[in-house]
Amino acid sequence: MKHPFSNRADPDPRSTPWEIISLMVATDVKPVLEIAARFVLLAIFCISAAIWLDMALAVYWLLVYMLAETVNIAFLATRRAPASRAEEWLATGLNFVTTLWFATLPVYLWQFESQVLKFAAVSLLAGMVIYSVTRYSGLRRIVIWDGLLISAIALYFGYDLARHAEGTVTMALSMLFSVLLVAYFLISLQENLAAQRALKQAEKRHVQAQKMEAVGQLTGGIAHDFNNLLTVMIGNLDLYQEVSDPSEKDMLADEARQAALRAATLTSQLLAFSHKARLDPRPVNPARLLENFTAMTTRVLPDSVTLQLELADPPQSVTVDVHQLENALLNLVINARDAMEDNGIVTIGLDRIQTRHAREFGGVRLPPGVYARISVTDTGPGIAPEDLGTVTEPFFTTKQVGKGSGLGLSMAKGFVEQSGGALELTSTPGQGATFAFWLPSQTPEADDQEGACP
Template structure:
């Protein structure tokens, strides 16, 4: 049989196939890509006529983009007889044409005469739809990663389908841990038990309780913490199924600030009430004491004179109490004069030592020389004496009392945390003991008149109230740092007499920050107070740093293990959760000695709580300014 006689039947078969399937997209070409047959479907798909296409190399004509080298495709066909894949062609007008292509060798036994039949299905619309979908998914992903409020998406069964980066940060779970789980895992009881029933009732009856309205509810974090949150839920229908999108705002800081404001308003109201009562009562005592004095000159009976003297002593004690109430109510007239607070406290130290007794060590530290303030010296000494006596009672077995005087500047960030605080330069007097400390409940009520934790006959409960009233009347403010078992630090901010700084606007504060030293390193911030932590994180991010954050030492250790890029640990010294700042620093240095450590503390000095910082430790005393923080960071990192 001749070659012509052998090939002709195959050619006729291919011709018949192309003729019958002319409306489809079929190209017949040899292994070099030379086109021998070109259907009408290809003319419609690619824009080239049959006469223009035949004889051309198809991948040159169509400027084909292969997923793998074409030589590998040919090799595969020689071995297995067919190949499938996606190709990108170009239309005659240069438009992209995506196809799902299948290449088949019709008679692989005749190796010398191999041709390839290539069929193609246009998937350009599918590719376009996939591109649009990918764009939308990327857009949604960017929203989930950047939206400041936590966002959680669930289906009508309550299953979580999306969990934003802010939600991860808020609840403590990763998106991988939450997706596919029921959303009630983020709720405490009784909401957790009622959620499925509520969702089912809504789907059947349309009765709404939260959807479309928004309300304040409680959330449950991974560590078991229950916190208040504002929840707003929207509803949509996608492919016949309802989806619910919840936007969540953490209200912990807001509730704390509202509580601070309520406490300040209550103290103001109580102060006005007690001041008014004390003023009227003082008038009564004046009458009583005056009449007793007049009677004293007329009575000769010694037994009656003893009774008269006891009544006079009681009236004098009553006058002292009303004096303290007037001081709390800011009704007591002050006699402010320019005074060097450091020298005043130093000269007063001997009297304080006698009041404290031999079992308590008194330590006075004066930082700098410019500690002048306009203050009533006798009232300040009286306030320090009250604080010293409270500290002594908190240390029945002895301890250490530290009084530190230094200049302090309160900036806009710190003032935002407390409704009554104003910005400016202050002389800070910190009175810190190593006593038993206060619980959060006691600390909240510490300045209230007549509130005391001492036993009957051990005090009037007016000592701290008098201190509060005196400092507020002097134009300053008072703050207490205390933890059970870790001592107490009472801090008196007295307006500085020199270089007073007027109130700072947000615009001026932002302008000043732009001149601060900047950095690019990764810093881990560990602070249990969410408001203080938020301010620290914002300051660091504005200065160019990458910031990770934790609310306690154990969470910080977990972050340290998973983030080798951390260069510095910025941690509070006294924290709940069983791991203090200095203990955390020791554990970090044991595994990551290259990490720098910067401590911060509300105490007069970090070691006052009974712990010593490592020798390489550096620390900032609260409140610190953005400038203080920026400079100290560069000192450690450079």
């Protein structure tokens, strides 16, 4: 016979400790309003029972429960990925202890002859049933524990009613009703688990479908771009064999070489996008690097585009691949130039930011620390709100055909993430856009010890 909590309704048995703890955080930490309401209602009930029913023990029970729940919530709230298996077992253990202590209250209240207290005991048990069915559907270990504990309490209530019943028929009906209720609870819990399992599998299939769609778009874009480049190279080489004019041969060979170089650049961008580029990070002075970059880039921009540099409390050093950083910045500057249609102001900024809390940009979580923020801001039309989440995807471009591969921003994002940082994007339609690299920097103390880097 299959156990009512069989693996058919389990979460993936290969779930990592962090995935399990994340589910517990979502159920025991994030619903702040529900947790506060629970504490308040229990406090009102226990204090009322101590005052009007002379049940001083209710206050002691409340204090122990709040202490256990506080420890449980504090432990979960301070966990960080990746969690260990020991942390997973400790988290579930704290949950078990808290649930077991909570269950002692309805059992204790059931001992009294007062109908009010018996009603309170049944209400608390009903609350445990609802909590178990709706909150812990993804945690098999906790569901089994809660299901067995609730079933045992319900059967005990039914047995106690039957024991004090008048007549055999009443006794049999009391036991039958309690058993049927427990059976219904277990079946409902199993079906809810199965539904949650099916939902989770559907979500996984949806995510997999999205991944395959992205892979299809990526390979299609690569094939299209490489096909264009190969067509140029093969066409020019075929013509090279047919023409006799040396100057025309040189022109054809140069065009073929330029196409090959663009293919090499495309390969480099793909490596950066996939976080597989070969980086040569070394400590550099970011202010000096940007001064040289700005002076060099000004000469290749049209006179109608103003390039300016703003340094605000720049960090002393940052460890980064200089060549890749300059390529990424050049991509941002060219995008800004094209967005402004060769008329406007591009501002390259640098400032030092010290964060005391984790920050998240585009799904990348940066821990607290000191960062060099290198930004490129333009005065163009900005980015449409519906495009903010897709502009860094590969081959996304608003340029005309042949004007760009659509890999510039994805390459920049891949480079900065491979360097341990993140890409921040902010834009207001009609007021331009800002792309900023957050790169880990040295602490001020380390900067003072090492000095400025060349």
